[in-house]
Structures are given as C-alpha cells and as structure tokens.
Amino acid sequence: NDLLFDGISKSFNAAGRFSLTELYSVLKNCFLYIGPDSGPAHVAAAAGCRILEISCHPEGGSTYSINSPERFGPVADNVRIVRPLKAAEGCSDECGSLQAHCILNISPDEVLMAMDNLCKGYQK
Secondary structure (H helix, E strand, C coil): CCCCCCCCCCCCCCCCCCCHHHHHHHHHCCCEEEECCCHHHHHHHHHCCEEEEECCCCCCCCCCCCCCHHHHCCCCCCEEEECCCCCCCCCCCCCCCCCCCHHHHCCHHHHHHHHHHHHCCCCC
C-alpha cells in the first residue's frame, strides 16, 4: 500500500489515488477531510464527512468570485472554512494571484484551532 499514512494520527494523503467511486467510499469512512474547495471536498460533503476547507478567499470578499466559499463551497452542516481575515497586498475583494498569495495569511494555528472546534465532541 503506497498511501502516505501517519502512524500517530492515522492520516493519509489520497490525492490522485482513487476513482470517484473509491473516493466516496474512503470519505464515507473518514472522520475529517482537510483541503481546498475542490471536487473531493464536495464528495466529502456528499459522504457526510466533516470538512475543513482552507480557502484563499478573504473574509468579506466578493461572493461573485470563483473562489467564494459562499457561492461554490461544499454544502453541508459539518463544514468549517478557514480563510484570511483580509486580502494580501495587491488584492482587494478576492485573491487575484495565480500563486499562493492571500492564503499565506492563514497560520497553521488557525487551521489547528478550526480543526479542534469542528471535531470537538465527535467520536467515530
């Protein structure tokens, strides 16, 4: 098995490793999906998995943006979104860079806190 398992937390990187049907089956049995707003995030929502989306779209940004979680994010009750409080220099109501830019304003501690809050009280 070439999945990248972490022996302590039992996490793994499934990027590009499964068909859509296989991905659904995997996510149906997962406690938490962490990643960007992407196809797998929407499959996780359909599978009933908790979702922590990490978005480049700043708080209060345009809901018309292609990166807007309000417009295109996974639809489920168990979704939390971590995003920059404001756009980085050179951007206004959305990130206009093709490289990681506004998303770099999210700290690992913010992600860990959101993950803790999303999972608090849940057991699988």
